[in-house]
Amino acid sequence: DAKTTQPPSMDCAEGRAANLPCNHSTISGNEYVYWYRQIHSQGPQYIIHGLKNNETNEMASLIITEDRKSSTLILPHATLRDTAVYYCIVRVGFRDDKIIFGKGTRLHILP
Amino acid sequence: DVKVTQSSRYLVKRTGEKVFLECVQDMDHENMFWYRQDPGLGLRLIYFSYDVKMKEKGDIPEGYSVSREKKERFSLILESASTNQTSMYLCASSPSTGGYVQPQHFGDGTRLSIL
Numbered sequence: 001d002a003k004t005t006q007p008p009s010m011d012c013a014e015g016r017a018a019n020l021p022c023n024h025s026t027i028s029g030n031e032y033v034y035w036y037r038q039i040h041s042q043g044p045q046y047i048i049h050g051l052k053n054n055e056t057n058e059m060a061s062l063i064i065t066e067d068r069k070s071s072t073l074i075l076p077h078a079t080l081r082d083t084a085v086y087y088c089i090v091r092v093g094f095r096d097d098k099i100i101f102g103k104g105t106r107l108h109i110l111p
Numbered sequence: 112d113v114k115v116t117q118s119s120r121y122l123v124k125r126t127g128e129k130v131f132l133e134c135v136q137d138m139d140h141e142n143m144f145w146y147r148q149d150p151g152l153g154l155r156l157i158y159f160s161y162d163v164k165m166k167e168k169g170d171i172p173e174g175y176s177v178s179r180e181k182k183e184r185f186s187l188i189l190e191s192a193s194t195n196q197t198s199m200y201l202c203a204s205s206p207s208t209g210g211y212v213q214p215q216h217f218g219d220g221t222r223l224s225i226l
Contacts, residue, residue, distance in 0.1 A: 099203075
């Protein structure tokens with residue numbers, strides 16, 4: 001799996017959009033970008049994934065650059081409950097195999 | 112919503128004990144996984160299973176075994192617990208879709224302390 005680079009921490013004001021960047025410059029053509037988050041004392045939670053098109057679900061939006069070397073996770077209206085460590089990973093495989101988390105971004109939502 | 116339930120949130124056991132960690136998922140997923148998560152080491156795969164009675168070793172299987180007698184249940188067994196197995200244990204599941212990677216859904220974890 002290709003490696004990803006994320007800022008170690010970010011702050012965002014409550015109610016504003018949180019934009020979390022991720023670099024994955026060595027991503028292969030058949031690798032997907034996945035985002036998970038982990039709230040303190042809980043298991044990781046799947047957020048969203050995409051291949052090359054932008055994706056949106058009830059939790060977030062995922063913007064992938066045209067060259068696929070970076071992406072941004074957008075939480076449109078951040079709340080205090082969004083305080084967590086956010087992990088960006090890239091994965092490929094016909095079978096669902098192991099997930100490897102990097103250090104992630106610790107997002108602090110400020111009241 | 113997918114529900115992955117781990118039997119205990121916190122568990123304290125003694126060195127040498129045989130320890131069972133249970134995981135149940137309610138979405139008829141084929142794939143199930145056991146990870147441990149330690150500060151500075153991230154998530155490490157212990158064992159996984161693609162089907163009932165099937166199991167495959169992950170990156171750190173030593174000292175562990177697993178059992179999958181029913182599709183919804185995947186058990187992790189510490190044969191003789193040691194202090195270096197003190198950790199957060201996470202169970203996950205995902206469906207098989209034949210050629211398309213699916214997200215894994217995690218339980219809330221079991222924080223195991225071996226004294």
